Amino acid sequence: MFFQQSLNALQLGSIYALIALGYTMVYGVLRLINFAHGDIFMIGSYLALFLAVTLHLPFVVVVPLTFAAVALLGVTIERLAYKPLRNAPRVSAVITALAVGLFLETITLATVGPEPRRFPSLVPVHQFSFAAFSASNVQVLIITSSILLMVALELFVAKTRTGMAMRALSWDKTYAPLLGINIDTIVSFTFAIGAGLAAVAGIFVGLAYPVIDPYMGIMVGWKAFVSAVIGGIGSIKGAVAGGFLLGAVEIISATFLPSSYKDMIVFGLLLVILLFKPAGLFGVPVQKKV
């Protein structure tokens, strides 16, 4: 029982973590909270559905194709909607992000319809059993691939030149270009990776909870945003930690309390953490200069 719930928590946590990474990276590089990110995750899910059901593509093709397509979508949104506002007050960019989110939700709603759709089981489900423990291969797949992706991202950001450029940009936006870093390229790259990860999360959600609807991006998106903030926005480790923590809390509260309370608990926890660690678990408190 405990093992079962731990697996569920890890699974949910991986999904939140993958989406939270997108929020945190974009915030680190642009100081913008991309409120449309949750809807990008939703689009990833729907796109995978479309590729699998209408085009009958196999799983191994659907995943990279969705990743690429949604990454492209992320870059396009950035170029069209956020780039012109790079020097505008932050609030304008936030409102634009909200508008983009609304736009994505409604376009999906208008083209696909409001009824929830059933996500096809792209991976045949096997249950492994070992004594009292049992796990489904889908869960194992989700958890291990998510962890692999996060490790890959961390290595990328820490060891490659592009990763170094991303970190430099997040530390000092004014002086990084003076060192030869092309802001536009790096920002596009960041958006691409973030959106791609969210798309993968969308596929995983489709595999794990087979019903998807156009508004699922809102709740999941905001919870992932909360994970990013709990972990310390701007920090990749923080996003991962926050995601898994939130997944755990949500599963635990769903286990012991009626499920309608779980959102309340999750957000209550958030408030408690912020009370004691105002910059998040791994965040760096920003000193205000007078």
Next chain:
Amino acid sequence: MLFFCVLAALIVCDATGCIDSYVTQILMYIGINIILTASLNLVNGYMGEFSVGHAAFMAVGAYAASFFSLSVLPHSPVFFPLSLVAGGIAAGIVGLCVAIPAFKARDDYLAIITLALLMIVKSVFENLPWFGGPQGYAGIHKYTNLSWVFVFTVATVLVIRNLVYSNFGRGIIAVRDDEIAANLVSVNTKYVKILAFVISSFFAGIAGGLFAHLIQFINPRTFSLVKSTDILLMLYLGGSGSLIGSILGASIWTVLLELLRFLGIWRFVVAPVALIVLMIYRPLGIMGGKELRFFRPRDDGKAKP
């Protein structure tokens, strides 16, 4: 003077039904949205914070006002303003409870805290059986009419306008411009922030009460993040930090969505795109933060020796 003429005209219209009822409803929605936007403007615009949970205060006001008009006060339109004010006070109390811990956190995090509040309030109303739970609160009397909406809209705008151009209001703007400097010139920032937030939630509560008594049925799903986003969009469309901006933003957004109704669901595609285009070319909103001269006091900006 003008106010009373318009009020008299509206009372007559309500009694005779001379204006088409569809138009009347739209006008009422515009009024309610103006109250919501102007109250949010106090916190998001003049104080420079980013509160996302305004729908929560609307919800509290709606439920409280309905509760008062259905269960506490006698069933008569005469007591309607009392219910509304009760709703507003309830919302204000919730605002107080939120403001005290919220303003200890960093600025960016107010968004998250108010979002959390929104979720919590929605969750509470979904789980409490007294207010109908997820099915909602039904059977509310239709006390809202054009005259009441007009009275409360004018009252809200008047109060906020006077507040903003008072000493206290200067404190609010000072907090937005530079909180540390404001502290240094003896603005009690903690008090200012909390009070502004409470006043903002009070008016949101009144709007909620008006709303509840207009559609006669409320359920927790009405007061979701989408509603909060709606209010935010109206505010920044018109330009934050400007009362005429809030009025314009609320009116234009409400009317635009109605005009585009023929597009069906596609109006929620066209409207955000229009907003994005506006943001790109006029990032500060329609009014750009400037205020209508009518609202500004006569000696505003002129230095006194």
